[in-house]
Amino acid sequence: MGGQRLEDRAAYLERVARDVRLNIVRMIYEAQSGHPGGALSAADIVTALYFDIMNVDPSNPHWADRDRFVLSKGHACPVWYTCLAMRGFFPTKELSTLRKFESILQGHPDMKKTPGVDMTTGSLGQGLSCGVGMALEGKMLRKDYRVYVMLGDGEINEGQVWEAAATAAKFKLRNLCAIVDKNNLQMDGYTHEVLPMDPIDGKFAAFNWHVLSIDGHNMQEVLAAFEQAREVRDKPVCIIAETVKGKGVSYMEDVRAWHGKVPDHNQYERAIREIQGV
Amino acid sequence: MVMRKAKKATRKAFAERMKEYGAHDPSFVVFEADIGYSTYSYLFGDEYPDRYFNMGIAEANMVGAAAGMAAGGRTVIACGYGVFLSMRALETVRTFICYPNLNVKFLSSHGGVTAAIDGVTHQATEDIGMVTTLPNMSVVAPADENAARAMVEVAVNTPGPVFVRAMRDPLYNIYDADETFETGGSKIVRDGADITIVSYGDILFEALEAAEELRRMGISAEVIDMYSIKPFDKATLLGSLEKTGALLVAENHQKRNGLGYELAAFCLTNKPVPFDHLGLQDTFAESGNYYKVLDKYGLSHNHIVAAAGSVVKKKQAEVAFA
Numbered sequence A: 001m002g003g004q005r006l007e008d009r010a011a012y013l014e015r016v017a018r019d020v021r022l023n024i025v026r027m028i029y030e031a032q033s034g035h036p037g038g039a040l041s042a043a044d045i046v047t048a049l050y051f052d053i054m055n056v057d058p059s060n061p062h063w064a065d066r067d068r069f070v071l072s073k074g075h076a077c078p079v080w081y082t083c084l085a086m087r088g089f090f091p092t093k094e095l096s097t098l099r100k101f102e103s104i105l106q107g108h109p110d111m112k113k114t115p116g117v118d119m120t121t122g123s124l125g126q127g128l129s130c131g132v133g134m135a136l137e138g139k140m141l142r143k144d145y146r147v148y149v150m151l152g153d154g155e156i157n158e159g160q161v162w163e164a165a166a167t168a169a170k171f172k173l174r175n176l177c178a179i180v181d182k183n184n185l186q187m188d189g190y191t192h193e194v195l196p197m198d199p200i201d202g203k204f205a206a207f208n209w210h211v212l213s214i215d216g217h218n219m220q221e222v223l224a225a226f227e228q229a230r231e232v233r234d235k236p237v238c239i240i241a242e243t244v245k246g247k248g249v250s251y252m253e254d255v256r257a258w259h260g261k262v263p264d265h266n267q268y269e270r271a272i273r274e275i276q277g278v
Numbered sequence B: 001m002v003m004r005k006a007k008k009a010t011r012k013a014f015a016e017r018m019k020e021y022g023a024h025d026p027s028f029v030v031f032e033a034d035i036g037y038s039t040y041s042y043l044f045g046d047e048y049p050d051r052y053f054n055m056g057i058a059e060a061n062m063v064g065a066a067a068g069m070a071a072g073g074r075t076v077i078a079c080g081y082g083v084f085l086s087m088r089a090l091e092t093v094r095t096f097i098c099y100p101n102l103n104v105k106f107l108s109s110h111g112g113v114t115a116a117i118d119g120v121t122h123q124a125t126e127d128i129g130m131v132t133t134l135p136n137m138s139v140v141a142p143a144d145e146n147a148a149r150a151m152v153e154v155a156v157n158t159p160g161p162v163f164v165r166a167m168r169d170p171l172y173n174i175y176d177a178d179e180t181f182e183t184g185g186s187k188i189v190r191d192g193a194d195i196t197i198v199s200y201g202d203i204l205f206e207a208l209e210a211a212e213e214l215r216r217m218g219i220s221a222e223v224i225d226m227y228s229i230k231p232f233d234k235a236t237l238l239g240s241l242e243k244t245g246a247l248l249v250a251e252n253h254q255k256r257n258g259l260g261y262e263l264a265a266f267c268l269t270n271k272p273v274p275f276d277h278l279g280l281q282d283t284f285a286e287s288g289n290y291y292k293v294l295d296k297y298g299l300s301h302n303h304i305v306a307a308a309g310s311v312v313k314k315k316q317a318e319v320a321f322a
Helices: A006-031 A036-053 A074-087 A092-097 A129-141 A159-170 A201-205 A219-231 A267-276 B010-024 B042-045 B058-069 B083-089 B090-098 B112-118 B127-134 B145-157 B201-215 B234-244 B259-270 B290-294 B299-319
Strands: A069-071 A146-152 A175-184 A210-215 A238-242 B026-033 B053-054 B075-081 B104-109 B138-140 B162-165 B187-190 B196-197 B220-227 B229-230 B249-252 B275-280
Touching: A006 A074, A006 A219, A006 A267, A006 B058, A036 A074, A036 A175, A036 A219, A036 B229, A069 A129, A074 B187, A092 A210, A129 A146, A129 A159, A129 A175, A129 B058, A129 B090, A129 B229, A146 B010, A146 B090, A159 A201, A159 B058, A175 A201, A201 A210, A201 A238, A201 B145, A201 B229, A210 A219, A267 B026, A267 B220, B010 B042, B010 B104, B026 B058, B042 B053, B053 B058, B053 B104, B058 B075, B058 B090, B058 B104, B075 B083, B075 B145, B075 B220, B083 B090, B083 B104, B083 B127, B083 B162, B090 B104, B112 B249, B112 B290, B127 B138, B127 B220, B127 B229, B127 B249, B138 B145, B145 B162, B187 B201, B196 B201, B196 B234, B196 B299, B201 B220, B201 B249, B201 B299, B220 B234, B229 B259, B259 B275, B275 B299
Parallel strands: A069 A146, A146 A175, A175 A238, A210 A238, B026 B053, B026 B075, B075 B104, B104 B162, B138 B162, B196 B220, B196 B249, B249 B275
Antiparallel strands: B138 B229, B187 B220
16 A cells, blocks of 8 residues: 555545444444444544554464554454454454354454454453563564554553553553544543543653554544554554544434444434445 | 472472573563562573563553463463462453463462461462462462472463462472473372372471371371362372272362362262361461461361361261261
């Protein structure tokens, strides 16, 4: 993708992200269970990673030199599963088995069951620690791969996130890039009401991270941030992405209840129409 | 089995062997949580600075990072105190290491009240219950220096997570340098005919001392070192019970969810025999001299002698009524 203009890459990714969003809603409706809000807020960023930024080989999911992705906010896994399937890690027809008995697509990510899932997650606040370990391995072996960890802005309530942040800075893990999907909602309400963590950028900066702040739904900004992050020499990078929970489905946007709720039939059809833009 | 006074704690013996083994096996790394001069992991760090990572006083993050490193196939030995590894970091160990069955090994020091002098905060008296409950986790507890040394290779070469319970202070040595150990193994360290006493770690020495006293009382006790707590050696236990028909488990741990509970459940199903169990009785211990603490909380050899005597009496009574 490197030779193409940023505008063209972004336009392509916006089309892919539309299909990603369609699949997220379809999967959750089919499963009658799951977390649409946080999957939709993360959709543009995860799409950019898998369809432009990350160096992966779907035919060899365990390729030692691949870039890694850890979805620390594991409940948003429909977005990850969709991107992996659309990228060719496994057939898209598997998406209809989300959360079902004996599926390769568990309710939260399972690295032993799903091709392309680099780390088991789902218990919040711990994925950044795993990312630190992966990045430390890459640094020790002098490999070029990069590690991307997506965090929710709710799960950074967990103290372990900040243990990991300090550790990443200690080891100068420039191959580690955290993305905070800052949709401003967590399960019980707005993040500033449940447990205020702002300023998040100031906190990561104080932990000696290089911090970038972007609009997480602006594909050009997303791409530019990941490219800038690659250039940082001696620090881990945190991208604070302002997003909207439920992005793309009007009645879900910025509504707390859509953290873990399934649309009924009418809502489902409306969601599909809205995402398709018809 | 001759008990020789030890000069070296099992934590140190493990760490020394870890350093030596690092030369044979370049594939593993060591994580430490800022107690490297207590677990003696610094010995490895001095020798292999590129394979040694001090993660600070942050055990949950340490084991999470260990999981991340192990996710690519690396073996990580994470060092710390049992209280913190098995409890503070427990959920990370469960979900990120045991669930994906990654090769993270734990050097867990200060098991039981062997850290008596440090007080309750540093006495891991619930660790066995915590970690044996986790699927995929193997758990071993070496009693002496040579056993502790052997556990390095046992841990590294057993697939999946392995928890090695070590002790703070030197006690006794019973094994020779060429003795072999494996997960699922055990050692009959004293033959007997009237009762089987199962123990591990430091209480093994109390059991051996008790067996000698029992001999003077006319009771022949067989003593098994169940150094592999999970999986445990069912065949050896059954063989011993076939002979003795009575079981006493003594351990430096809460009775609840310790090895004794596991063996009691096993025996009820497979080989019901008169049984008793010594351990902490739903209580915390306290600071003080190790032997005084053992005695106060019912873990010393005189308690084992009394309990063994009662179990043997019960067996004889049952035989008489049968």
